[in-house]
Amino acid sequence: MRKIFLFAVLILCFAVTSYAAPCYGTKMPEVKEFFIGLQAHSVLKRQLEDEWGKLRSMQYFFLISYGVYDWLSIDLKGGAGNINQRSGAGDKMDYSTYLGGGYGFRIRFYNRGKTKMVFGFQHISIHPHTVSIEASKHKAVLDDWQFSFLASCDFRKFTPYIGAKWSRMDYIHWVDRDRKAVKSDLAKSIGFIAGVDLPLNDKVWFNLEGQLFDSEAVAGSLNFKF
Numbered sequence: 001m002r003k004i005f006l007f008a009v010l011i012l013c014f015a016v017t018s019y020a021a022p023c024y025g026t027k028m029p030e031v032k033e034f035f036i037g038l039q040a041h042s043v044l045k046r047q048l049e050d051e052w053g054k055l056r057s058m059q060y061f062f063l064i065s066y067g068v069y070d071w072l073s074i075d076l077k078g079g080a081g082n083i084n085q086r087s088g089a090g091d092k093m094d095y096s097t098y099l100g101g102g103y104g105f106r107i108r109f110y111n112r113g114k115t116k117m118v119f120g121f122q123h124i125s126i127h128p129h130t131v132s133i134e135a136s137k138h139k140a141v142l143d144d145w146q147f148s149f150l151a152s153c154d155f156r157k158f159t160p161y162i163g164a165k166w167s168r169m170d171y172i173h174w175v176d177r178d179r180k181a182v183k184s185d186l187a188k189s190i191g192f193i194a195g196v197d198l199p200l201n202d203k204v205w206f207n208l209e210g211q212l213f214d215s216e217a218v219a220g221s222l223n224f225k226f
Helices: 002-014
Strands: 034-047 054-069 072-086 092-112 115-127 131-133 136-153 159-175 178-182 190-201 204-212 216-225
Touching (some): 072 136, 072 159, 136 190
Antiparallel strands (some): 034 054, 034 216, 054 072, 092 115, 115 136
């Protein structure tokens, strides 16, 4: 069973060119324990509805997770990010890096032997700098929402996991005071996840994560527990 699980993870990792918005994986802090980390998240392409085309975003975060119970963690992040939007007609809007952050939680509903299953919710909001074009001011916010189900199996030196998620990414755009919320294409909001935790020692590990279908992005983090 463990060999089949690992084989499935490797197929998902190498068969795709797209990777996921971060779900953190199934490694969770125990009660009253903290995890901290540094994370880079690059959204390479996310399709938007109608003529709004697609967007990109590069994001950097400081992570902190706290174990409320052995089966429940609260996940917070703060940092910065940008937005690059390209319409279907080829028009470009580039918003330079400024504040960003997020929050979420994870619930471990199965933990037996070396197998774990986790349900999670994550939200990221990016607020880049406003752009002035001629006499108009353009402001944008990126809101990324997702729900995920993950299953992992511990091996000797690493922990791979697979799962599925539902996500949406909203591009909220103002020209002066005219506000428009452009939603991601809901036909592409279901994704499959493949990830791995790679320990350096008992208290330090790397997390890498991948996804199919709903977006093209890559995320990685260096994490510590105390």
